[in-house]
Structure formats: C-alpha cells, structure tokens
Amino acid sequence: MLRWFRSPATDTQITHGQRLWLYIFATVVMILLLTPTLIVIPMSFSDSKYLEFPPKVWSLRWYAHYVNSPDWMQATWTSLKVAFLTMLVATPTGVLAAYGLHTSRFSFAREVFVLLITPMMVPLVLVAIGVFYAYVKLGILYTVLGLVLAHTVLALPLVVIVIGSALRTYDMSQENAARGLGAPRWKAFLTVTLPQIRFAVVTGALLAFLTSFDEVVVAMFISGGNNATLTRNMFNALRDQIDPTIAAISTIMVCVTTFLMVMVQIFGQQRKPKA
Numbered sequence: 028m029l030r031w032f033r034s035p036a037t038d039t040q041i042t043h044g045q046r047l048w049l050y051i052f053a054t055v056v057m058i059l060l061l062t063p064t065l066i067v068i069p070m071s072f073s074d075s076k077y078l079e080f081p082p083k084v085w086s087l088r089w090y091a092h093y094v095n096s097p098d099w100m101q102a103t104w105t106s107l108k109v110a111f112l113t114m115l116v117a118t119p120t121g122v123l124a125a126y127g128l129h130t131s132r133f134s135f136a137r138e139v140f141v142l143l144i145t146p147m148m149v150p151l152v153l154v155a156i157g158v159f160y161a162y163v164k165l166g167i168l169y170t171v172l173g174l175v176l177a178h179t180v181l182a183l184p185l186v187v188i189v190i191g192s193a194l195r196t197y198d199m200s201q202e203n204a205a206r207g208l209g210a211p212r213w214k215a216f217l218t219v220t221l222p223q224i225r226f227a228v229v230t231g232a233l234l235a236f237l238t239s240f241d242e243v244v245v246a247m248f249i250s251g252g253n254n255a256t257l258t259r260n261m262f263n264a265l266r267d268q269i270d271p272t273i274a275a276i277s278t279i280m281v282c283v284t285t286f287l288m289v290m291v292q293i294f295g296q297q298r299k300p301k302a
C-alpha cells in the first residue's frame with residue numbers, strides 16, 4: 028500500500044499519495060451523483076401506488092403500466108422521433124460549423140464560435156420563453172418541427188465543441204495533401220478528414236440525441252397535445268399525482284443512456300491503433 032502511495036500517478040513526479048485528496052473528492056462527487064439513481068431504480072420495482080423506498084413488495088407493475096399506456100407510448104415515440112431528427116440536423120450542421128471555424132482565416136471566427144455556444148450560457152427558461160413567443164407568431168407551436176428546431180439550437184453547441192476539439196488535434200496537412208493532388212475540398216474532407224474524426228462525430232451525434240431526449244424546460248413551453256414529449260409528461264405526472272410510473276421510465280432512460288455511452292466508448296477503443 029505504501030508503495031502505491033509513493034508511486035508516480037502520471038509521467039510527472041506527482042505521486043498517488045499527493046493526489047489522495049483528489050481521489051477522495053472525486054469519490055464524494057460520484058457518490059452524490061449516483062445516490063439519486065440508486066434510489067430511483069429500486070423504487071421503480073415497487074408495487075405501491077406511491078413512490079416508496081425501499082419497496083415493501085417487489086413488482087413489475089409500473090413497467091407494465093408504462094408499456095400498456097397509450098399516452099406514455101405516444102410521448103415516448105414523440106421524444107424518440109424528435110431526438111433522432113435533432114441528431115440528424117444538429118450533427119452535420121455542427122460538423123460543418125466546426126470545420127468552417129477551424130479552417131477560417133476571418134478575424135471574427137471566435138465571435139461566431141461564441142455566438143454558436145450562446146444557448147449553453149443563457150438560462151434555459153429564457154430560451155424557452157423566447158422560443159414560445161416566436162413559435163406563436165410562426166404558427167409552429169406544439170409541432171414536431173418546432174421541437175426539432177429548438178432542440179437543435181440546444182444541441183448544436185455540444186456538437187461544435189466536440190468536433191472543434193477533434194479538429195484541433197487533427198493534422199490538416201493530410202487534407203491539404205489530398206487537395207494538392209487534385210481532390211476538391213469537399214471530397215478531401217469526406218475521404219480524409221471525416222474518417223479520422225469519426226469518433227468525435229459519433230460522440231457529438233450521441234450528445235445531440237441525449238440533449239433532445241432528456242430536455243424538459245423548453246419542452247414544457249412548446250410541446251403538448253399529441254406531440255408532448257416524454258420528459259414533459261414525466262414532469263406533469265410528478266407535479267400532479269406523483270405517478271410511480273415515472274420511476275420505471277427514469278430507470279429505462281438511465282439504462283438506455285448508459286448503454287449508448289458504453290457503446291461509444293467501445294467504438295472509441297476499437298478505433299485506436301494497437302501497439
């Protein structure tokens with residue numbers, strides 16, 4: 028044990044013992060983040076009509092209620108459809124924006140970047156209010172199109188940041204060599220640059236999907252009727268009647284999100300060259 032404390036934690040001379048405070052802090056943060064999840068998952072298997080922890084009787088009652096409920100299934104389909112369409116719009120748009128900013132020689136490129144990530148800095152409730160009034164004027168309130176456009180605005184900054192980070196570590200001389208051999212810029216990008224940043228593209232697409240699928244604040248303002256999202260219905264169920272079905276849905280969402288993140292990490296490991 029003492030040997031481990033004295034061993035270097037990185038290529039520098041910093042030892043694990045000197046980093047002990049960081050390990051403790053990270054462990055405390057992880058516990059605080061995971062505790063709500065570890066409470067919600069057992070609650071989803073309760074047979075009680077109310078949220079109960081720990082469950083006195085274990086049951087799949089609320090999972091069955093979720094699957095057999097037309098309202099919950101409609102909301103789930105809406106969320107999946109909007110999230111998928113958001114991913115299809117935000118990912119290529121973010122890739123092109125990040126590529127354009129990376130290769131741009133204009134002096135105001137940084138200002139454009141700040142403008143693109145503004146939705147991350149503005150409180151969501153203000154974005155929701157602005158989008159709501161705009162959609163009322165445009166007549167696209169409570170529509171799939173409106174949800175996709177709003178969620179694309181929220182997801183785009185994440186895609187731009189991820190792709191921009193990947194491009195900063197990419198050697199652009201490879202693309203320049205392809206262009207020097209006669210390939211048009213678009214072809215050089217698709218055949219040389221894009222394959223080498225594909226992990227970042229997949230990560231950005233996943234983040235865009237999850238941003239839309241998990242978003243609730245904007246959805247509370249601009250979704251409703253047959254186009255109400257799953258998170259909106261979950262919030263209403265928790266506010267109005269404390270329906271235990273939300274615990275089952277939350278567990279499913281956690282499992283789906285975890286599965287997608289694990290698959291991305293596996294994909295990233297597979298693309299790394301073996302020594």
